[in-house]
Amino acid sequence: MTPKKTNKRKTSKPAKSTKARGKTAHAAGTNPKRVAAILAKLDEAYPSATCELKHENAFQLLISTILSAQCTDVRVNQVTATLYKKYTSPEAFAHANPRELELEIRPTGFFRNKTKSVMGASKAILEKFGGQVPRTMEEILTLPGVARKTANVVLGTAFGIASGIVVDTHVQRLANRLDLSRNEDPKKIEQDLMRIIPREKWIQFSHQLIWHGRRVCVARKPKCAECNLEKLCYSKDKTV
Numbered sequence: 735m736t737p738k739k740t741n742k743r744k745t746s747k748p749a750k751s752t753k754a755r756g757k758t759a760h761a762a763g764t765n766p767k768r769v770a771a772i773l774a775k776l777d778e779a780y781p782s783a784t785c786e787l788k789h790e791n792a793f794q795l796l797i798s799t800i801l802s803a804q805c806t807d808v809r810v811n812q813v814t815a816t817l818y819k820k821y822t823s824p825e826a827f828a829h830a831n832p833r834e835l836e837l838e839i840r841p842t843g844f845f846r847n848k849t850k851s852v853m854g855a856s857k858a859i860l861e862k863f864g865g866q867v868p869r870t871m872e873e874i875l876t877l878p879g880v881a882r883k884t885a886n887v888v889l890g891t892a893f894g895i896a897s898g899i900v901v902d903t904h905v906q907r908l909a910n911r912l913d914l915s916r917n918e919d920p921k922k923i924e925q926d927l928m929r930i931i932p933r934e935k936w937i938q939f940s941h942q943l944i945w946h947g948r949r950v951c952v953a954r955k956p957k958c959a960e961c962n963l964e965k966l967c968y969s970k971d972k973t974v
């Protein structure tokens with residue numbers, strides 16, 4: 735009699751694929767508890783963070799934000815302190831002498847392109863929007879020189895409308911360092927952040943990250959010893 739074959743079952747669990755392990759590792763940075771802890775720490779450090787471009791209305795904020803491309807807010811504020819006394823409305827900017835305006839905004843850099851954007855946006859506001867800065871992302875993006883970053887600054891700060899998250903150079907750097915996004919393209923970073931940050935925090939989160947990037951998590955030699963996010967951060971750029 736031939737002995738019966740016994741069906742031995744394998745009991746060991748299948749090993750995780752590299753792809754699955756990669757997914758798990760990626761999710762670690764955007765774990766909702768970790769994101770909530772980061773938001774709480776930002777609230778603690780910067781309870782009243784706000785836009786540092788001086789302005790009295792949405793139109794001035796729009797112009798200042800256009801001027802702030804590749805320039806510090808301090809420099810823009812110095813220029814606009816006199817600029818807004820001379821040009822007091824969209825009409826004034828729309829009908830400016832371009833050569834004069836170029837000289838006036840020259841200290842902010844890229845002054846020829848910025849003059850075209852400032853005058854073009856002012857004309858469009860007059861001709862298409864009855865002299866008022868539009869309040870929707872779709873409309874504001876039709877203004878010359880206005881891309882998502884500028885649109886988010888104006889809609890969020892001037893009107894309190896959360897249409898997206900401002901991704902400037904600081905937000906871009908910090909989103910990567912804090913492992914909230916592994917993308918480098920600002921549009922993709924914004925999409926990543928919009929997925930994990932609650933909408934009611936979008937405006938304040940943008941200001942707080944910009945403040946943190948200017949004061950503590952600076953581009954070269956971040957001041958990690960002073961950073962209240964240090965325990966949550968595992969960036970390769972850490973200095974402690």
Ligand code: SF4
Nearest residue numbers: 951956958961964967
């Ligand atoms: S610990 Fe350092 S690198 Fe991390 S967020 Fe703070 S300052 Fe930036």
